[in-house]
Amino acid sequence: MTTTTRRRFGIAGALVGAASAGIAAAAMAKRYAVGRIRLRPDLEASEPFGELGGSSHTLITSDGVALHVEVDGPKERRPPEEGGDDGHDAPLTVVLCHGYCLSLESWHYQRRDLREHHRVVVWDQRSHGRSQRAVSGDTSIDRLGDDLAEVLDQFVPGPCVLVGHSMGGMTIMALADRHPELFGDRVRGVALIATSAGKLAELTLGLPALVSKAVHKVAPTTVSMLGRRGSLVDRTRHAGSDIAFLLTRYMAFGDSKNVSPTLVDFAESMIRATPTEVVADFYPALMNHDKLSALHVLDPVPTAIMVGDQDWLTPPDHSRAMAEALPKAQFIEVPDTSHLIQLERPGAVTDALRDLIKRVGV
Template sequence: MSPTPQAPLGEELRIAVGDETVTARVLGAGRPIVLVHSLLADRTSFEPLATLLAATHRVFMLDLPGFGGSHPVTGGLEAVADRTADAIRGLRLEQSPILLGNGYGGFVALLTAIRHPAIAARLVLADCGAAFSEPGRQAFRNMSAAAAAKGLAAISGVAMRRLFAPAFQDAHPELIEQRRARFVAVHPETFHAACEALASLDLRAQARGVHLPALVLVGEQDEATPPEMARELAELLPQARFVLLPGCAHVPQLQAPQQFLAAIADFIGR
């Protein structure tokens, strides 16, 4: 069953990072967990999961730079990771959080852990990897070029296909249109910069030095970051476990939040 999107309870945060701002939504109480969203699906893709997590955790849904009210940043994915680390520090948490990233947010979470080893206690990396194949890199170049020529609306169909399998789209047209509207609202410069970063990214060597406990998950139907990418990442990380999520695609926390929570529950604790 797909989730019914709804705004979770909680409050909006504006986290000062120097002269810049990172926005987030926070809800729940308990062990802190920071959620970092995909490029094609903003922080609202975490709302069903965040509502469930709030029963046991203090949940922070970050807006990555250039999304929501978070100021954009220049300097590639490294700068995005540094801004993410600064935002987590700005939360002034009493204990290191679990850092959970999906898609683009998974790459950001991994690079944040590489560049700031003490920023998180554990990593949950969903539907990402350490590097794309050449066809995967070219897909980002193609999307960026098409969006530059015709606008994000022109590639919204491609974006939805990368988020959800066709059968799921057919069964949940209202959810797909909601996600399409969120995608089209992404700032074009943020989208192009992210595509450029992902088309050249290679974290395979650096991933071997990340000694945090990690859970690597991927939807079996994920076309954007196929399961073999996640398997490779799990093999590279010294303390990682791999989980394949049957019936899911690129945003399993939105498509099947209960299934996703069941897969991570033991790892994230209470």
């Protein structure tokens, strides 16, 4: 071996060694960060996430997709001999619509607290949770609005309050756009939580302007490519569980230092359960969503608009824009709170919903 060859091997070895050391250091730092977080006091460690009971139903939509729906409330948990039924005589139903890459379980706290006195309907949007994948079906926001109309038709016999988080709020806006006749009589109140009426493609995601612009430029192609290789990506997603934990904690709960590790795990499990192909299917619909002109349909009903001041996914400016379009709406900005506000600040969200129900006055 010549001196030059030995030198080249030595340089290559040094580079490989440095890279390996860097990877090992990054892995140790990641484990250290996750370990420190998990060692903090966890007030939610015993919370029965995913274990709330109710009656389960299946709704076949007009385009053939099976939606998972659950009905809950005081009568739902009583045996028939004590008057248990579907609660069809309840004066008001609260319908909870979840967000992108989540499921009906994301309403854990609100369902737990509201069902004591109200009939509650929760449902998994198409391709999410336990609802059927819309393999060849429509994954537009408009179609989600039509799905909600069918949920109301089958499971809500009387007046209701609609509550939507993130994509769920967009679903309600699509319902208003496509079925305005429902608002005022059937739909008596609306809560739009951590959501947007449009222009999501302009989000900075908490990044510097130039970096954010570059991310948005490559995101559609990247998401589409991942979607085409979805099954392969899904097989490897579990391998990055610590990274997923940290990303979920940062993007969904912001800078909060007191968020429960159990709660982060719960949120991350919902996100991980969403197939990569579904993430890719709905991404263009979210980026193209524009329903600001439909908000006037909500004018006749009490409306609450709620957002965390540290929400980077649907920032406060988007909620303020909706509040400007709905000057009679109650606007609530919760300090030190990020995107998964209903999990991070459940008491504040539930209190806002109770106040909205009082304003509805049914």
